[in-house]
Amino acid sequence: MxxxxxxxxxxxxxxxxxxxxxxxxxxxxxxxxxxxxxxxxxxxxxxxxxxxxxxxxxxxxxxxxxxxxxxxxxxxxxxxxxxxxxxxxxxxxxxxxxxxxxxxxxxxxxxxxxxxxxxxxxxxxxxxxxxxxxxxxxxxxxxxxxxxxxxxxxxxxxxxxxxxxxxxxxxxxxxxxxxxxxxxxxxxxxxxxxxxxxxxxxxxxxxxxxxxxxxxxxxxxxxxxxxxxxxxxxxxxxxxxxxxxxxxxxxxxxxxxxxxxxxxxxxxxxxxDGEGATKLLICKVSGAKTLADAKGVAKSVICSSLLKAAMFGADANWGRVLCAIGYSGCDVDISKVDVAFRSAKGAVTVCVDGAGIEFSEEKAKEILLEKEIDILVDLKDGSFDAEAYGCDLTYDYVKINGDYRT
Missing domain, CATH: 3.60.70.12 (L-amino peptidase D-ALA esterase/amidase)
Structure with a gap:
């Protein structure tokens, strides 16, 4: 069953x-x-x-x-x-x-x-x-x-x-x-x-x-x-x-x-339900050489404070995704990487083979205003995949933790 x-x-x-x-x-x-x-x-x-x-x-x-x-x-x-x-x-x-x-x-x-x-x-x-x-x-x-x-x-x-x-x-x-x-x-x-x-x-x-x-x-x-x-x-x-x-x-x-x-x-x-969060972020990595690389890239992307802030603002700043991949310490050929954003409003590809492509900022904004967003990363270098879970970084996170104890 x-x-x-x-x-x-x-x-x-x-x-x-x-x-x-x-x-x-x-x-x-x-x-x-x-x-x-x-x-x-x-x-x-x-x-x-x-x-x-x-x-x-x-x-x-x-x-x-x-x-x-x-x-x-x-x-x-x-x-x-x-x-x-x-x-x-x-x-x-x-x-x-x-x-x-x-x-x-x-x-x-x-x-x-x-x-x-x-x-x-x-x-x-x-x-x-x-x-x-x-x-x-x-x-x-x-x-x-x-x-x-x-x-x-x-x-x-x-x-x-x-x-x-x-x-x-x-x-x-x-x-x-x-x-x-x-x-x-x-x-x-x-x-x-x-x-x-x-x-x-x-x-x-x-x-x-x-x-x-x-x-x-x-x-x-x-x-x-x-x-x-x-x-x-x-x-x-x-x-x-x-x-x-x-x-x-x-x-x-x-x-x-x-x-x-x-x-x-x-x-x-x-x-x-992260503190102050307004959105669930799921980074889905495919095409990695090893499972460790797939997990490492997914974690690195989901942990990026800059990317989390961009998602809060519904800003399709895909460069922050590549940046996080670049410092992940994983074995990745950046010249092969594709990046897309997806939600209930559809999907938009923003990067192909490590380089930006033309896309509709208006459509991207509409996609990123949703409550659940997939960040799709295809490394195109193997058969392993992984996903990591996070949320956007908001003003309320600082408010909650500024006086958490008192």
Whole structure:
């Protein structure tokens, strides 16, 4: 069966419930700030994290808890990153213990995540006072509340669920994520929690989440800053009834395809909701000599502040695309490169064989005024392709980050 999108988000897969409440970390009482995802059975689990040397305490604790490749719950808060704090690990472990006691499961089977301001002590009392209510609120409809509870400067909730076929069985993959600023390849200020009812060994789940992240979340850039707390965690309940995936078989490839689809769709949501953004930018590179070159060029283009500013102004300044390709460090013959812009309003080619051609500025403007823009780069030098996701750079980005802490 083809990939089919369904409602339900992180609770769509068999065995999962979720919840989100306001506990008081945030002063805004209308905003949920504490989330819980729970599986009714012990799951295979895997995760990938930020590559920043400065890591939130929650990552250190989650890494320890995932050493056996198993987990049953995730607790996460927004409003405070619990990073660069002397008592950070103690607080992160305390969050796990509080959830574990309410759920009646071992503390080491709980994963933890935090997002928000760095360097401010995380108040544990609001969490202690609310974890019972958080657990009581668990439901199959609670995924949306959990998606809201992990938001920081996000303006929209990010959630998705799909169904695929693996080994003759219908498998569901769902997830939620947050991320709007401080986002750059090699993960970002991004929290992502995926659930599936596929039967997958912890080892294969780790392989799959890394492969999926490499072509999705690691291809997103909003502002060039790699965060300290980003985590992408996956729990697999095995309730779909497929034969457990224990090697890179045909079933593994089918599962990976579904996981990649989910991760790419969430990545687009993250990029399109970049702080202050008005447009989603997708750089699609084709004809590269190697996959590394295709990915490198796509990342370089999507990260260019000058290009991002041009897209905000709907200016078809294709020279900024070539400039970004030129400093990408990739093996590219600039004299072969074609560039075009495309949106719902059509497409316009602006560069052929590394040189500008005549095109209608009016048509280009119309294309670039749309909310989603494809930047098409054909290197015409090989068979590899890749895509990266970003957004325009606006006045509001500076406003949001000028007083983010205060």
């Amino acid at each position: 083809p990939i089919k999108q369904i409602p339900g988000g992180v609770t769509a897969a068999q065995g999962f419930t979720a919840s989100g409440v306001h506990c008081g970390i945030r002063k805004n009482k209308s905003k949920r700030d504490l989330a819980l995802i729970y599986a009714d059975t012990l799951c295979s689990a895997a995760a990938v994290y930020t590559q920043n040397l400065v890591k939130g305490a929650c990552i250190l604790v989650t890494q320890q808890h995932l050493k056996n490749g198993k987990a049953q719950a995730v607790i996460a808060n927004s409003g405070n990153a619990n990073t660069c704090n002397a008592d950070g690990v103690e607080k992160a472990e305390r969050m796990c213990l509080l959830a574990a006691k309410e759920l009646g499961i071992p503390q080491e089977d709980v994963l933890v995540a935090s997002t928000g301001v760095i360097g401010q002590v995380l108040p544990i009392e609001p969490i202690e006072n609310s974890v019972a209510a958080l657990t009581s609120a668990l439901s199959k409809e609670g995924g949306t509340d959990a998606a809201e509870a992990i938001m920081t400067t996000d303006t929209v909730k990010k959630e998705i669920a799909v169904q695929i076929e693996v080994g003759g069985k219908t498998v569901t993959i769902g997830g939620i994520a947050k991320g709007s600023g401080m986002i750059h390849p090699n993960m970002a200020t991004m929290l992502g929690f995926l659930t599936t009812d596929a039967a997958v060994s912890p080892e294969m789940l780790q392989c799959a989440v890394k492969e999926a992240a490499d072509v999705s979340f690691n291809m997103v850039s909003v502002d060039g800053d790699t965060s300290t707390n980003d985590t992408l965690a996956v729990l697999a309940s095995g309730k779909a009834g497929n034969q457990e995936i224990t090697e890179k078989s045909e079933d593994y490839q089918a599962f990976l395809e579904g996981l990649v689809f989910v991760c790419r769709e969430i990545s687009k949501l993250l990029a399109g």
